Amino acid sequence: MSDRPTVSLDELPSILEEGRRELAAAADPEGLRTAEQSVLGKRSPLAGLRASLGRLDPSERPAAGQRIERALHELRGLAERRRDELAEDQRRAALVADRLDLTEVVVDQVLGPIRRGHLHLVTQTQHELEDTFVGMGFEVAEGPEAETDWYNFEALNMPPGHPARGMWDTFYLKLGRPETVVLRTHTSPVQIRLMEGAEQEGRLPIHSVMPGRCYRRETPDARHLAIFHQIEGLVVDRHITFGDLAGTIETFTGAYFGPDIHSRLRPSYFPFTEPSAEFEITCTICHGAGCRTCSQPGWIELGGCGMVDPAVLAAVSIDPSQWSGFAFGFGIDRCAQMRHGIADLRSLMENDVRFLRQF
Ligand code: PHE
Numbered sequence: 400m401s402d403r404p405t406v407s408l409d410e411l412p413s414i415l416e417e418g419r420r421e422l423a424a425a426a427d428p429e430g431l432r433t434a435e436q437s438v439l440g441k442r443s444p445l446a447g448l449r450a451s452l453g454r455l456d457p458s459e460r461p462a463a464g465q466r467i468e469r470a471l472h473e474l475r476g477l478a479e480r481r482r483d484e485l486a487e488d489q490r491r492a493a494l495v496a497d498r499l500d501l502t503e504v505v506v507d508q509v510l511g512p513i514r515r516g517h518l519h520l521v522t523q524t525q526h527e528l529e530d531t532f533v534g535m536g537f538e539v540a541e542g543p544e545a546e547t548d549w550y551n552f553e554a555l556n557m558p559p560g561h562p563a564r565g566m567w568d569t570f571y572l573k574l575g576r577p578e579t580v581v582l583r584t585h586t587s588p589v590q591i592r593l594m595e596g597a598e599q600e601g602r603l604p605i606h607s608v609m610p611g612r613c614y615r616r617e618t619p620d621a622r623h624l625a626i627f628h629q630i631e632g633l634v635v636d637r638h639i640t641f642g643d644l645a646g647t648i649e650t651f652t653g654a655y656f657g658p659d660i661h662s663r664l665r666p667s668y669f670p671f672t673e674p675s676a677e678f679e680i681t682c683t684i685c686h687g688a689g690c691r692t693c694s695q696p697g698w699i700e701l702g703g704c705g706m707v708d709p710a711v712l713a714a715v716s717i718d719p720s721q722w723s724g725f726a727f728g729f730g731i732d733r734c735a736q737m738r739h740g741i742a743d744l745r746s747l748m749e750n751d752v753r754f755l756r757q758f
Contacts, residue, residue: 408463411470414444418474422481431485435478445471520758521628521747524735525610528630531655532608535647537632540607542589544614545572550588551581554714555671563670568616582614586631586728587671590707593633594715603722604636610731621743628731633707635717635724641674641706644725648704652680656738659686663698672705672726683737699737702729 418438425431437443449467452460518526529539542550548559557564567584574580589609597603609631617625634643645664652662660683664676679700682693689695704727709719736744739758746754 408448408466410444411448411466414448415470415473418443418445418470419477422474422477425481425485428482428485428489431478431481438474439471439478445474517758519747519755520735520739521732523758524738525628525630525731528655528731528734529608529610531651532630532632534654535650536606538607540589540593540609541611542583542586542592542609544583544612545574546581546583546588548579548581550591551583551585554591554711555587556708556710556714557670561670563668570614570616583611584615585613586611586629587726589631590633590671590726591711591715594635594712594717597635598715598717603717604634605724606634606636608632619745619748621745622733622736624732624744624748626748627744629702629728630731631726631728632704633724633726635707635712635722637722639706639723639725641725644704644706644727647725648678648727655734656680656683662701664704667703667705669703669705671708671711672703673708675703675705678702678704678727678729680737684740701733701737702727704728 421434421438422431425434438445440446445467449464449471452464452467455463517523533539551569552561552564553559569584570582571578572580572582586609589611593605593607593609597605611628611630612626613629614626615623617623619625632647634647645662648662648664652660660681662678662680664678667675667677669675677700679698681687682690682697682699684690684692685697687697689697693699704725707724707726712719712722712724732744732747735741735747741747
């Protein structure tokens with residue numbers, strides 16, 4: 400027995416203690432594998448101890464073997480539990496990393512508190528114009544943006560080939576026979592629709608304004624857009640005179656632009672009104688003194704107007720000997736431009752929030 404090295408089971412408690420510590424200290428699955436190698440692997444102190452069992456006196460072997468097996472069993476169990484814990488940690492970390500926080504609002508942090516948006520300046524202007532006219536006793540009506548040639552031109556006293564059609568550069572739609580459907584070039588076709596409906600249903604007189612989008616084949620510049628907005632006015636009643644038209648326009652001008660802004664009418668031509676006029680208002684930039692915006696006279700053109708041509712009344716079967724009327728139409732975008740001193744109308748359509756937020 401003297402040639403056999405003593406197997407010291409005295410070391411078992413410290414080996415066990417060291418094994419527990421190593422396994423518990425493993426910080427991730429990789430670390431755990433390394434710890435298992437050194438605690439339970441072939442070259443571990445425990446394996447060494449077991450291999451030397453044969454050198455023990457046979458009578459001591461079973462008890463020593465049992466003690467070693469119990470230690471192995473405990474350490475294997477610890478390794479198993481540590482593996483579960485680490486897997487759970489990993490799952491939790493992945494959940495935290497993948498979490499989609501839908502309540503996170505980046506603008507809140509970057510741009511300051513959230514602001515509620517507001518209507519576009521053109522829409523606000525349209526509503527203010529409607530309110531002004533409603534306050535003067537008008538109703539508000541609307542019509543389609545895609546119009547037939549008849550409503551946009553022919554019923555407005557412009558038969559096919561009429562040279563006055565050249566006043567409106569027109570977009571045609573590929574609908575029906577060629578050149579029969581247009582994107583309306585003005586809101587005047589809604590006059591025809593209102594008069595037709597009122598005549599058929601016995602709803603005359605008419606006192607209405609008709610706002611809406613219009614289209615012209617134009618290259619946009621500081622004062623023109625290819626897509627723009629107009630508001631049309633139409634009164635058809637008994638004994639309507641040019642004085643009613645002039646008074647209505649002056650009342651509107653003061654109500655909308657303020658008491659120091661006035662209107663004037665200058666003779667002009669439209670196929671659907673007779674007589675016709677351009678209506679101008681005091682330049683809102685120089686208040687009449689003369690400036691670059693109004694090209695000196697101190698007046699700025701807002702739109703067209705006139706007495707409804709008897710030929711137009713006849714086209715919708717309204718008796719011109721019983722009824723007469725006036726009409727006007729002007730640009731909503733142009734109104735916004737003048738009221739807010741906007742140098743270039745194109746800014747209204749570029750959708751730069753830094754510009755739009757100001758209004
Ligand atoms: N529709 C005309 C235009 O767009 C304006 C107008 C309307 C003129 C009503 C007279 C009467 O140019």
